[in-house]
Amino acid sequence: MSVTLEDARRVIAAAEKRADEIGQPMNIAVVDAGGNLVAHVRQDGAWIGSVNISINKAWTSKAFDIQTKDLGDNAQPNQQFYGIHATNGGKVAIFAGGVPLSRDGVVIGAVGVSGGSGEQDQTVAEAGAAAF
Amino acid sequence: MSVTLEDARRVIAAAEKRADEIGQPMNIAVVDAGGNLVAHVRQDGAWIGSVNISINKAWTSKAFDIQTKDLGDNAQPNQQFYGIHATNGGKVAIFAGGVPLSRDGVVIGAVGVSGGSGEQDQTVAEAGAAAF
Amino acid sequence: MSVTLEDARRVIAAAEKRADEIGQPMNIAVVDAGGNLVAHVRQDGAWIGSVNISINKAWTSKAFDIQTKDLGDNAQPNQQFYGIHATNGGKVAIFAGGVPLSRDGVVIGAVGVSGGSGEQDQTVAEAGAAAF
Amino acid sequence: MSVTLEDARRVIAAAEKRADEIGQPMNIAVVDAGGNLVAHVRQDGAWIGSVNISINKAWTSKAFDIQTKDLGDNAQPNQQFYGIHATNGGKVAIFAGGVPLSRDGVVIGAVGVSGGSGEQDQTVAEAGAAAF
Structure with missing residues (x-):
């Protein structure tokens, strides 16, 4: 049981709708149960530096079954997972x-x-995620 | 002047249609004029090792303004670009x-x-590409 | 619409002039709309470790449409983008x-x-930048 | 004793002149005695995939005190340096x-x-090189 391309498209469509509402173009990526990319879109005008970050956030969230913002709380200096952002070849995103x-x-x-x-x-x- | 997300979706839709016709699930990626990813889809059942390859093929094709299969002809042993596959951090794809x-x-x-x-x-x- | 080599040379010349005024040799790099390098110079005596950093600062500034010092403010521990320096293969520079x-x-x-x-x-x- | 920025600019100017004569826009890079980049230019319209390759060719040529095309002859399958293109983090260019x-x-x-x-x-x- 894993995310299908149809699932990913539904998730991305809902995310795009929200991005349009707040007026901020976004990169949106969806990964499956294996952490592998299913689909990605960069809305016109969205930052090119965020392509990689959107994919890494999706990977991180599945890799540790957690929201990246919650992982981030534990990854600050002096917290239990400080340094985790440098593991896994730099794929671990620790912000929302x-x-x-x-x-x-x-x-x-x-x-x-x-x-x-x-x-x-x-x-x-x-x-x-709510559209999933 | 560069590829928009709408362009990318039209290209991907046409590619998916062809993949369905030949019965082989595919990864399909589109990059813009700067070589940056605009959109990617992995059809259900497509190889996970091909996520990266599809993105690299698109990047390579823009990076050298050439079809990757033509670059590949020039990148064989004893040809003028042999060794190019090891440049650019391994992003250069030299097959069709x-x-x-x-x-x-x-x-x-x-x-x-x-x-x-x-x-x-x-x-x-x-x-x-024909749908572009 | 993107930075041309002529633009890049004008920007670099103005930057070199300022570096000479303050008596500190510099690496200066200019990237285009896609984040790709247009030109780089290392003034005689400038740090070799700064070749990469100058290019990464230019890339980062275009990749997120922001001054790197402003990104840096948001990338400190407990700030919203803490950890961003480890993304994009280490290309994100978070200082001025x-x-x-x-x-x-x-x-x-x-x-x-x-x-x-x-x-x-x-x-x-x-x-x-003022010469652009 | 090493290449200065003034040297690099003279070399690049002569190279650009020749590129203009043959009508092919180029990436041109110069490194110093330590193999570190002194200057780079990408002429308008030159391939973005060649930024890295021009720098790698300059590095390789200094790193082994040899023309890259001569190194390439020795780096083909069954020759004495076959595989060298994969060393040094992929920085070794083995073509002209x-x-x-x-x-x-x-x-x-x-x-x-x-x-x-x-x-x-x-x-x-x-x-x-002739202008050096």
Whole structure:
């Protein structure tokens, strides 16, 4: 059981709708149960530096079955996972915008969003996840 | 002047249609004039090792304004570009499946396809490019 | 619309002039709208470790359409983008010296400077950007 | 004793002149005695994939005090240096376009050119080196 391309498109469409509402173009990525990319879109005008970050947020969220903002709280200096951002070849994102996609209580994918403030990325990712 | 997300979706839709016709699930990626990813999809069942390859084929095709299969001909042992596959941090793909997207004679993006034989990747990429 | 080589040379000449005034040899790099390098110079005596940093500052400034010192403020521990320096393969520079190059309100390139203190890098980058 | 920025600019100017004559826009890079970048230019319209290659050709040419095309002859399958292109983090370029810069019989830098056929890259690099 994993995220399908149809699932990913539904998640991305909902995320794009939210990004349009707040007026901030975004990169949106969805990964499957294996952490592998299913789909990605960069809305016109969204930051090119956020392509990688959106994919990394989605990967991180599935890799640790957690929202990246919650992982981030534990990854600050003097916290229990400080330094985790340098592991896994630099793929671990520790700031808001990555949200797990679950079915029947099991995380089977994740969505990652990058292109605005942490708050903006988070609301767009949550809108995507809600459509799953 | 560069590929937009709407352009990328039209290219990907045409490529997906062709992949369905030949019965081989594919990864399809589109980059813009700067070589940066605009959109990617992995059809259900497509190889996970081809996520990276599809993106690299699209990048390579734009980076050198050439089809990756033509670059590949020049990148064989004893040919003029032998060794190019090891440059650019390993992003240079030298086998079929990457096709430039041009407007008014200028390459402003590219599509990269990976998931089948070289011949299959190429026909799907060409179908995508034809829709541009 | 993107930075040309002629633009880049004008920016670099102005930056070099400022570096000479403050007596600190610098690396100066300019990237285009896609984040790709257009030109780089290392003044005689400038740090070799700053070649990469000048290019990364220029890339970062275009990749996120922001001055690197402003990104840096948001990338400190407990701030919203803490950890961003580890993304994009380590290409994200989060200290002063990267400044966007804009035309008609659109960022179409950036200049990155490295070779002195943060304050020195910043004043040289600003002098370069002012000549754009 | 090493290549100065003034030297690099003279080499690059001569190389650009030759590139203009043959009508092929090029990336041109110069490194010093330590293999570190002194200057780089990408002429308008030159391949973005060649930024890295021009720098790598210059580095390789100084790193082994040899023209990259000569190194390439020794780096083909079944030759004595086969596999060298995968060393040094992928920085070793084994095709034409990298030429050492010598003074009094000592290699104190190198020029690397990328943007056309092997023959075109070589003639532009040689024109640059001749101006040293």
